[in-house]
Amino acid sequence: MNASVPMIEMRAVSKRFAGRVDLAERIAGAIRKPANDGSVRALDDVSLEVREREVVGLVGESGCGKSTLGRIVSRILEPSGGELLWQGRPYRELTGAGSRRERLAVQMIFQDPYASLNPRMRVADIVGEAPVVHGIVAAQDRDAYVAELLARVGLDRSAMRRFPHQFSGGQRSRIGIARALAVKPRFLVCDEAVAALDVSIQAQVLNLFMRLREELALTYLFISHDLGVIRHLSDRIVVMYLGRVVESGPTAEVYAKPNHPYTTALIAEVPRIESRHRAYVPIRGEIPSPLAPPSGCHFHPRCPHAFARCREEAPRLREIAPGRHSACHLNEATP
Amino acid sequence: MSDRAPLLEVEGLRMHFFTREGVVKAVDDVSFRVERGRVLGLVGESGSGKSMTGYSVMGLVDPPGRVVSGRIMLDGTDLGALDEEARRNLRGGRIAMIFQDPMMTLNPVLRIDTQMVEAVLAHQRVSRASALERSREALARVGIPSPGERLRSYPHEFSGGMRQRVAIAIAMLNRPDLIIADEPTTALDVTVQGQILSEMQALCRESGAGLIWITHDLSVIAGLADDVCVMYAGRIVESGPVDEVLDRPMHPYTRGLIDSVPSRNTPGRPLAQIRGMAPSPFSLDGGCAFRERCSRAIESCRVAPAPIAPAAHRTLRCVNPAT
Numbered sequence: 068m069n070a071s072v073p074m075i076e077m078r079a080v081s082k083r084f085a086g087r088v089d090l091a092e093r094i095a096g097a098i099r100k101p102a103n104d105g106s107v108r109a110l111d112d113v114s115l116e117v118r119e120r121e122v123v124g125l126v127g128e129s130g131c132g133k134s135t136l137g138r139i140v141s142r143i144l145e146p147s148g149g150e151l152l153w154q155g156r157p158y159r160e161l162t163g164a165g166s167r168r169e170r171l172a173v174q175m176i177f178q179d180p181y182a183s184l185n186p187r188m189r190v191a192d193i194v195g196e197a198p199v200v201h202g203i204v205a206a207q208d209r210d211a212y213v214a215e216l217l218a219r220v221g222l223d224r225s226a227m228r229r230f231p232h233q234f235s236g237g238q239r240s241r242i243g244i245a246r247a248l249a250v251k252p253r254f255l256v257c258d259e260a261v262a263a264l265d266v267s268i269q270a271q272v273l274n275l276f277m278r279l280r281e282e283l284a285l286t287y288l289f290i291s292h293d294l295g296v297i298r299h300l301s302d303r304i305v306v307m308y309l310g311r312v313v314e315s316g317p318t319a320e321v322y323a324k325p326n327h328p329y330t331t332a333l334i335a336e337v338p339r340i341e342s343r344h345r346a347y348v349p350i351r352g353e354i355p356s357p358l359a360p361p362s363g364c365h366f367h368p369r370c371p372h373a374f375a376r377c378r379e380e381a382p383r384l385r386e387i388a389p390g391r392h393s394a395c396h397l398n399e400a401t402p
Numbered sequence: 403m404s405d406r407a408p409l410l411e412v413e414g415l416r417m418h419f420f421t422r423e424g425v426v427k428a429v430d431d432v433s434f435r436v437e438r439g440r441v442l443g444l445v446g447e448s449g450s451g452k453s454m455t456g457y458s459v460m461g462l463v464d465p466p467g468r469v470v471s472g473r474i475m476l477d478g479t480d481l482g483a484l485d486e487e488a489r490r491n492l493r494g495g496r497i498a499m500i501f502q503d504p505m506m507t508l509n510p511v512l513r514i515d516t517q518m519v520e521a522v523l524a525h526q527r528v529s530r531a532s533a534l535e536r537s538r539e540a541l542a543r544v545g546i547p548s549p550g551e552r553l554r555s556y557p558h559e560f561s562g563g564m565r566q567r568v569a570i571a572i573a574m575l576n577r578p579d580l581i582i583a584d585e586p587t588t589a590l591d592v593t594v595q596g597q598i599l600s601e602m603q604a605l606c607r608e609s610g611a612g613l614i615w616i617t618h619d620l621s622v623i624a625g626l627a628d629d630v631c632v633m634y635a636g637r638i639v640e641s642g643p644v645d646e647v648l649d650r651p652m653h654p655y656t657r658g659l660i661d662s663v664p665s666r667n668t669p670g671r672p673l674a675q676i677r678g679m680a681p682s683p684f685s686l687d688g689g690c691a692f693r694e695r696c697s698r699a700i701e702s703c704r705v706a707p708a709p710i711a712p713a714a715h716r717t718l719r720c721v722n723p724a725t
Contacts, residue, residue: 265680267675298664299664299670336592340666
């Protein structure tokens with residue numbers, strides 16, 4: 068494959084969720100024009116590239132659209148605007164058998180190891196169903212295939228005959244990983260995949276992700292609110308705020324010298340085991356409702372450096388150094 | 403230190419669940435103290451007994467759970483000797499609790515003012531108007547904008563972070579001496595967590611209340627607490643001043659936890675990890691519960707390690723500690 072073509076590319080992707088309009092709202096709407104159309108812009112003109120064998124960490128707080136982005140990349144959701152490309156080709160051009168192959172190449176690992184496994188299925192069926200359906204493995208070879216996958220994620224073969232409730236949280240997330248690996252994906256979208264785990268188990272599962280990356284040459288989009296996890300795991304980091312990318316760049320550089328005021332605040336806010344008895348100096352305010360985001364730069368009501376232009380005009384994501392992008396008017400205001 | 407009794411002194415607390423499958427020793431011989439104006443961090447993973455310790459102090463343990471033995475002294479008074487009526491008067495008065503889910507505190511069908519005024523009047527003989535005024539002040543103190551208006555809102559009209567602030571305001575209403583906070587920021591975003599931690603710090607400093615902060619997150623404890631108790635499978639395995647325990651951990655479990663924090667590891671390299679997983683509460687045999695996962699386990703770990711004092715203000719339950 069051509070190394071210059073990203074594995075996954077999002078071009079100006081938007082996603083709107085429209086609330087269902089009931090009769091009362093329709094009548095109200097007919098009488099007066101509503102303040103907004105009731106739709107949420109979960110993603111607003113987001114562009115993103117992930118190259119082969121890269122780990123991209125996507126961080127942001129609740130409502131920033133990071134999960135929506137993950138779901139669009141794994142094609143659980145369709146974008147409302149913009150385009151999604153797989154190895155340089157738009158997905159809509161991929162049809163038939165080719166389309167199915169590309170779809171299997173991207174798999175998702177979910178946050179909640181309790182809710183994402185069918186409680187009435189045995190592990191052998193949870194992990195083995197998809198590869199048989201897709202003809203990756205013959206039905207009679209299924210159990211051997213599942214056993215091999217379980218061994219890969221650090222579970223015993225005896226797990227096959229058991230149900231999800233018979234496992235701990237850490238084991239359940241291993242089952243979720245085995246299920247994703249069963250269709251031989253090349254790209255994994257991990258949405259808060261370790262957030263629900265205890266600290267000592269979290270380290271084990273993170274190590275598993277890093278080992279699988281080496282063994283299977285995987286590419287990751289790793290979505291997390293935990294900056295410590297993202298810093299440890301990812302080559303490149305993308306920071307989102309209220310549906311927009313505000314900053315991206317190589318992880319070490321962004322941590323060492325964040326450009327966007329939101330990134331700066333986010334990194335400063337992370338509790339660290341090294342910082343003792345600290346006086347917390349939090350940034351003000353809360354994340355505004357995505358139903359009515361602030362004008363201009365979405366971050367301006369909380370930003371210590373905001374000036375008039377920030378309230379009026381949304382800053383564009385611009386290259387501020389090779390490989391680094393930031394969406395902040397301050398980069399242009401200062402020479 | 404003055405010769406006044408400590409604000410809270412817990413000694414040999416045991417809280418067991420009597421289930422059909424057997425007895426679960428959720429809290430097994432736990433002792434600690436909290437001084438006025440100080441923050442004690444209670445750290446542990448799920449099932450370690452940290453929340454149940456908090457519930458036992460509050461007197462909120464329901465069957466099949468029961469406090470089997472131990473003493474809980476608040477300012478010199480033995481809480482175990484009080485009747486239910488007297489303990490209920492303490493709850494929400496001198497001792498307050500903040501839960502992970504603020505909806506444990508809030509009633510979804512009542513307006514905030516109704517709930518707050520009720521909480522004041524349950525403990526103090528003041529007029530309705532002054533109770534309302536005190537509620538407004540409490541909301542203002544936890545950083546809720548236009549508190550007078552927000553008093554007339556229902557819980558669902560607040561965001562998650564604001565709802566937790568309301569729960570904190572209710573906990574602070576009667577100026578408690580002791581606050582027990584059970585993972586109140588775990589479900590919140592990082593920036594909101596920072597705000598709430600800073601407000602709690604200020605509130606305790608101003609009021610001189612003692613605070614027990616229950617969490618699984620060592621990093622939060624590092625920034626917030628003065629002292630820390632690390633719990634594993636119902637026991638406090640190590641305790642002491644935060645700096646000493648985090649900089650010089652002696653118990654292999656504490657050390658393992660600290661070493662597995664991503665920021666303590668080189669990015670991209672495998673994280674130091676504790677092998678295995680927490681034991682089932684039914685399979686505990688009285689010996690050190692960590693020994694199956696411990697790299698320093700020796701023969702004598704089969705016997706329950708008695709707490710020792712390896713240094714001033716520190717306790718440790720380990721026969722073969724890391725040095």
